[in-house]
Amino acid sequence: MLSFLPAAGLLAVTKQLPAGAAPARSSDDHARFLANTIEIFAGTEESNARPEVADKLTAIARTARNRLAAMDDAGTGELFAGQPLGTSESNLSRSFQYLYEIALATKTPGIDDPDLANNTDVQQRVIDGLIWLHENYYGDQDEGYYGNWYHWEIGISTRATRTLVLLADQVAEYAPELTATYVESMDGYLRKGKDGDVDLDSRFHTGANLADITTNRILQGALLGDDARIEKAISDQQTVFATIDPYDLQHGVTDGYYEDGSFIQHHSVAYTGSYGRILLGRVVQSVKILDGTSYAAGDELVDVVHGWLTDGFAPVIFEGWMMEIVKGRAVSRTTTGYADVGAVVEAIVDLTDYAEPATATAFESYVKFIRSTSQATLDPTSFESPVSIPRYTDILGDDSIPAEDLNPPERSVAFNAMDKTVHRRPGYAFALARSSDRISKYEYMNYENLMPWFQGDGAYYLYLSGQDQREAFGVDYYTTVSPYRLAGVTSPVEERQTIPELYGQAWYENPDHPLEFTAASESQNTYVYFPRGTNGYSGGATLGAYGVAGMVQSDDVAYADKQRGILPDDFVVYQNTQAIKSWFMLDEEIVVLAAGIVDPAGRDAVTTVDSRISAAADDIAITGRERNGGTWSGTGTSQLDWLRYANAGQGTAVGYVFLDRQDVTVSVEEVTRSRQVVRASNPDTDVTKNVFGVSVDHPGGSSPTALAYALVPNAGEEQLQSYADGPLSVLANDERIQAIKHSELGVIAANVFTDRWQHAGRLAIGGPASVIMREADDAVTVALSDPTMDRDTVSVIVRGRPLKVDTADPGVEVTRIPGGTRIVADTHEAYGRSFTATLRPGWPR
Incomplete structure (x- = not known):
């Protein structure tokens, strides 16, 4: 035993603590x-x-x-x-x-x-x-x-x-x-x-x-x-x-929960899945610490946390897995998305003791739902509190508690405050990571997430129901998939160096520069740890369970400021490829349009339609049809109508429908890498995966190119063949407007990137704007939003016979004009929120 060091010797030099100002x-x-x-x-x-x-x-x-x-x-x-x-x-x-x-x-x-x-x-x-x-x-x-x-x-x-x-x-x-x-x-x-x-x-x-x-x-x-x-x-x-009000920040703080369910930490990083769950757990612990005292929390606090769970956490948890888009640098850790959700489950279990009966029942049902859909058994030994374990067990063992999701079966969520989008359907979930001059492209710090460069440039993740997500995503995805070939990304063909490779340590050091680069300085945050983009356009609209999102791909702020002479000469920056992108999220398809793809430095570029990993022993089948009518299988390059990837080992399949004429490259490569390539403190464990890739090359030069395709989760070959006759069509795909139509759903959706009026089917749109219109029965419903977040109004005209307003959100004005119906939404300080109006025939003549 250590020899005892007398407390008197330790305390002799300390000062008397001031007495509390308030009586006990x-x-x-x-x-x-x-x-x-x-x-x-x-x-x-x-x-x-x-x-x-x-x-x-x-x-x-x-x-x-x-x-x-x-x-x-x-x-x-x-x-x-x-x-x-x-x-x-x-x-x-x-x-x-x-x-x-x-x-x-x-x-x-x-x-x-x-x-x-x-x-x-x-x-x-x-x-x-x-x-x-x-x-x-x-x-x-x-x-x-x-x-x-x-x-x-x-x-x-x-x-x-x-x-x-x-x-x-x-x-x-x-x-x-x-x-x-x-x-x-x-x-x-x-x-x-x-x-x-x-x-x-x-x-x-x-x-x-x-x-x-x-x-x-x-x-x-x-x-x-x-x-x-x-x-x-x-x-x-x-x-x-x-709730953070971006137009009335308290103490200048942007960290916390937003009205749309977004959670931000480090001022610009989407972080529900890491810092957000830590905050949730700590707050619930505080409720328990204060219980039974004169400081005990009130019901209103539990109501706030209920909102966090319903609007913030539930959308980004898929079958017990925390989505990658809200984990910051934690995506590089070996802790799985299932373990991340375990911490959320413990907090929910503890909250049931403090919630009103109806809320407590909803919490218990959600706990049971997570357990019933997760492909990994939650180990309650991981709970921080032993008290939570029997409570969890009792919930699972109570046959009177139904297993029910906090999400509706079909849901599309625009987390525009943190530049993320989640689209859910029975059978799959689609998660999209955007960025802007408000939200960081990625987070790197402390030798974690060493190769993050394109994680916020439209990278997406297609989670398939019934799949063990550890075999599809998590640290092994980032370890074995090239950082330049993340699904959804358009990147220049170049090799970049990590921060430790560039500077020999975990940060850039230059305390004598006017920006005072030290380990924890604001300049380090701005330019090294979590740089924002330079684009203002990143957002989207939702209409019921349908969604549209758009983004202008940009350089990060470090590259822009280096060109302005603000950064030191030895500070290394990288230029990005330019692109205009849209994602249209429907029932059976996610349609992706890209236009204006050009590299300012003249480099070749590549768009990765998808990258998926599987165990080396998994039985993979790749089939498709070429545009000349021939059948396709295996790997190589050809112009394809459609492609299907099926993994018998995982019981999953994804289809790809190409909506324009492109040379598509299909590859399968066995990759072995150590998990330390993405995080220095990970165990030096080699991971071997088959990496399946679908990509389209863009030759270097000054001529912009475009691309249009659809992801079809869980698709069979017969379904993919049917797209030759519809129902999808591309109405526009250029640098001004990107728009699609789904004839069976009666949906037209568009992103307008200019400040001029653009046309898509029956719609005339005053941009910049994101718009979805659906015609069903005798109703026309339109949702619109401002993806730049700085417009006072957004206007849309539904052309044709004038329609009368049936219902409309506050802030929406509907008027009859010659040749159609005008919808104007007051988007001033709406921060990307969608506005909806439903119209019907019968406007008085």
């Missing part, structure tokens, strides 16, 4: 905070006695024993073997994590190992470890705060605070001033804040980060009996529940 509401509140927290992480006698929690208890005990063994083997400058301290902030944070894991095992009911359960010697050893870390590696803030700010302001504080909560009684007896000392140091390390506290004007104190920091400060306040700290932390945390 109740000492019972503070005790309840701590008891609730211990229940969350350690469980209760009742929960831990359930047989389904046994594996969780075993895992907690096994981890603690491993940490104690590492403590025994520690060398000089280590608290745990293999974690040398002094220059690595991640090793220091990990050392605090290991202490927490040991402490947790001593406080977890149901662990009957006498070497752990309530073992005061082990608990004293943890306290000694806290003292030793503070005296040698944490307490001197002139020596600390190197590397990544997150470890100092969030990671270490979270682990140290939880350990102090678990061992509060033992610390009070053994080192009574240790908690106050640690809290003062944690305040001192909150350098991105203000005066050792949260600063809501700080770009670092937003979203999930703010929830983490404030949860820590609530617990610290409970430990110290400091109600002023608690009240301030709760007040700060409540700001994450406010």
Whole structure:
């Protein structure tokens, strides 16, 4: 055991913490905070006695024993073997994590190992470890705060605070001033804040980060009996529940949830699947921590979170898998989309205790739906709280609870605030990643997501029902598919270098430049970590369960600013290929149009219609028909009417219908790469996949080219052959307008990219605009939106016999004009929202 370092020596140089400004509401509140927290992480006698929690208890005990063994083997400058301290902030944070894991095992009911359960010697050893870390590696803030700010302001504080909560009684007896000392140091390390506290004007104190920091400060306040700290932390945390209004930003914060269900972190990164789920989990933990106290959350908070789940999370979860388009740099991690959803499920399970009965039933039904459709069994041992495990088990075992999705069976969602689109049908889901001068093209950071360059340039993911998505997407997709050949991407033919290859480290360093490039500077964010595009056009409209999206493909801001002489000479930038793109999302098809494809540097370019991975042993069949009427199979280049890819091993098929005359290249290549090519800290594990590709080449030169095709999920050959006679037709495909018609659905949809009026079938459209019209029975329904987000109005004329308005959204005006009916939507400050009007015959003559 470590020799005991007297607390008096540690605390003699510390200052007295200021007294709380507000009187304590109740000492019972503070005790309840701590008891609730211990229940969350350690469980209760009742929960831990359930047989389904046994594996969780075993895992907690096994981890603690491993940490104690590492403590025994520690060398000089280590608290745990293999974690040398002094220059690595991640090793220091990990050392605090290991202490927490040991402490947790001593406080977890149901662990009957006498070497752990309530073992005061082990608990004293943890306290000694806290003292030793503070005296040698944490307490001197002139020596600390190197590397990544997150470890100092969030990671270490979270682990140290939880350990102090678990061992509060033992610390009070053994080192009574240790908690106050640690809290003062944690305040001192909150350098991105203000005066050792949260600063809501700080770009670092937003979203999930703010929830983490404030949860820590609530617990610290409970430990110290400091109600002023608690009240301030709760007040700060409540700001994450406010829906972000981009036209009235509070504290300049763009991070958080938007009206359309979007979630943004890091100011411009679509992040529902990573930071969003972290925020969800932390907020639910706060609800549980405050339960039974005078600070307890009200029903309105649960209602807000219900909205997050219905409009934010449910659309991006497909059969238990978190979609790639909302995971930022986390797409390169080996953690699967199924595990990501596991964290969401735990939060939902916990919320059922606090929701109104109808909402609780909806939550329980959704939990059961996820379990019934997921191709991977959710392991509740992964839940952070043992208490959540029996609750989850009870939901699954309750035959009175139906399995029901929070999504309707057919749904099209335009997450225009974060430049993403999701289209869902029974049998498949289509997810599209766009970007703009508002939203980042990608996120790279900390040696993660090393080759991200085209992930926001119209990359899309077609998820097929019944498929194990680990075999189709996830880290292995990015490992084996070329970063230049992501499905949906038009890219120049060139080789790019990763940030570590360019600069020999995880960031670009130039603190003497006027932009002050350091690891955590705003310039690093702007130009290296998550650069935005330079295009203003990225958006779309939805009409019921149909959708249209459009984007002008652009250079990123780094390339543009390098041309303006703003960036240093040694800062490397890459120019993009230009393109105008549209996606029309229907029932059985997703139609893709591309026009104005040209490379300003004269390079060749390639559009990847699809890239799909499969196990090397899977039985793959590739069939099709050439435009000359001949049959097609296998690989090569030809002009095709249609193509079908079928994977018998996965039980999946995708069809491709080519709506114009193009040379199409079909390939299958066995690729073996290490997962470290996309993330340096991934295990150096080789992955072998067959990579199927469908692509169209664009020769370098000054003449723009165009392309039109449709993806047909789960298609059979007979269905693909039927497209020769319709129902799809391309009405326009150039740099001014892209439009299609589906005769069987009665749908016309268009994107207009100019500020001049354009025509598509019965529609005349004043652009820029996104429009869908559907004629069904005797009604004509039109949806329109402003994909630039800066127009005051958008206008559409339905030509022909004038129609009268049946229903219309607020802000929509319908008038009769010679030769048709004009629809004008007030899009001022609508932020890409769709406006809908339904028209019928019968306007008075």
